[in-house]
Amino acid sequence: MTDPDTAADTVTITLGVDYGQAYLFDDSGDAVIPDHLADDDQTRPLGIISVADGVALLTIGTHYGKVSFDVQVTPFEPAPDLGAYEDIVEISFASEAGSVSLHEWGDEDLHVLPPLPAGAGWYRLRYHIHGLDEGHSDYFEEHAPDRYLLQIWPADECGARVVKSTSRRHRSWIQAD
Secondary structure, eight states, X not given: OXXXXXXXXXXXXXXXXXXXXXXXXXXXXXOXXXXXXXXXXXXXXXXXXXXXXXXXXXXXXXXXXXXXXXXXXXXXXXXXXXXXXXXXXXEEEEESSSOEEEEEGGGSOEEEOOOOTTOSEEEEEEEEEEOHHHHOSSOOSSEEXXXXXXXXXXXXXXXXXXXXXXXXXXXXXXXXX
8 A cells, every 4th residue: 555645746846826725637638717705605714715616815924925835746645734834624626637836816826736636526625834823914024824735635515514613713714604
């Protein structure tokens, strides 16, 4: 049996952030950001990620600056990193292309990610944030204090869920719904 941790392909990105957001796009070329992505009923209770039509909107604590962002693509469900991150959520994501890329706001820059291990189909996104409260600032010239981990693995479609919520901002967002 393969150890899931050794089969993982991890990319570390210095992500440029504008307007406190980034996007995961399916590389099919059909994905566009819907007008009301954050209003999707399935994703609203998560507060920090929304998914619709091949796009995932990722909320970033820093409004403008650079953050550390790791993406881990694995053929097996990895364990969540409960000790290193304050807020963790999961949601299903469909990929038509079998590949995805991480885009900075306004498509300024895109970051190529490892190919999805099962090709086209359903995947699970587990989004981790550390420092959401500390990162909430208008501008960081250098690296912001918040950091992120997005885990991606093949999984049947299932409901969204909050794994862990400890930051003040995240708790207020999920309680608002």
